[in-house]
Amino acid sequence: MFNLPQTRRYDFTIRCKKCGENIPAPVGTIPDYWIAARCPLCGETRSYLPSEIFQGNLSYKLGRKPVRSVIRLMGEMKRAIAREQAAWAEKMQEQTRMKSTLVIAAAIIAAVRLAKDTDISRPSPRLTAVVSESVNLARMILDRVGR
Ligand SMILES: [Zn+2]
Numbered sequence: 575m576f577n578l579p580q581t582r583r584y585d586f587t588i589r590c591k592k593c594g595e596n597i598p599a600p601v602g603t604i605p606d607y608w609i610a611a612r613c614p615l616c617g618e619t620r621s622y623l624p625s626e627i628f629q630g631n632l633s634y635k636l637g638r639k640p641v642r643s644v645i646r647l648m649g650e651m652k653r654a655i656a657r658e659q660a661a662w663a664e665k666m667q668e669q670t671r672m673k674s675t676l677v678i679a680a681a682i683i684a685a686v687r688l689a690k691d692t693d694i695s696r697p698s699p700r701l702t703a704v705v706s707e708s709v710n711l712a713r714m715i716l717d718r719v720g721r
C-alpha cells in the first residue's frame with residue numbers, strides 16, 4: 575500500500591464497460607440522453623446512460639493530469655474570447671457610427687464655410703484649413719452631445 579498514486583475526485587465519472595476503470599465522461603453537465611465515451615485507457619467506445627455518470631475518483635492509471643481544471647479552463651477561455659469578440663464588434667460598430675456622423679457634420683460645416691468660394695475642386699491651403707477646422711468643430715459638437 576505504499577507509493578499508491580492519489581486519485582482525483584471528478585464530477586462526471588463513468589466506469590468503463592470493458593476495463594472497469596473510472597474515466598471522465600466527456601460532458602460538463604449531466605446530459606439528458608445517453609452519451610458515447612471512449613476510454614482513454616483501453617480505447618473502447620461505449621454508450622453510457624446519464625444514470626451511469628457519477629461523482630467519483632478517476633482511475634490512477636489516467637495519471638495526474640488535472641482533467642477537470644483543464645476542461646474548465648478551456649471553457650473559461652472560450653467564453654472570454656467570445657466576450658472579447660462581442661465587445662470588439664460593438665466598439666467597431668460604435669466607432670463606425672461616430673465616424674459617419676462626424677463626416678456628415680464636418681461636411682455640413684465645411685459646405686457653409688466654403689459657400690462663397692467659387693472653386694474648391696483643387697486642393698489649396700485654405701481648403702485644407704477649412705476642412706480641418708470643420709472636422710475639429712464637428713468633433714467638438716459630438717463631444718458636447720456625447721456628454
Ligand atoms: Zn476501458
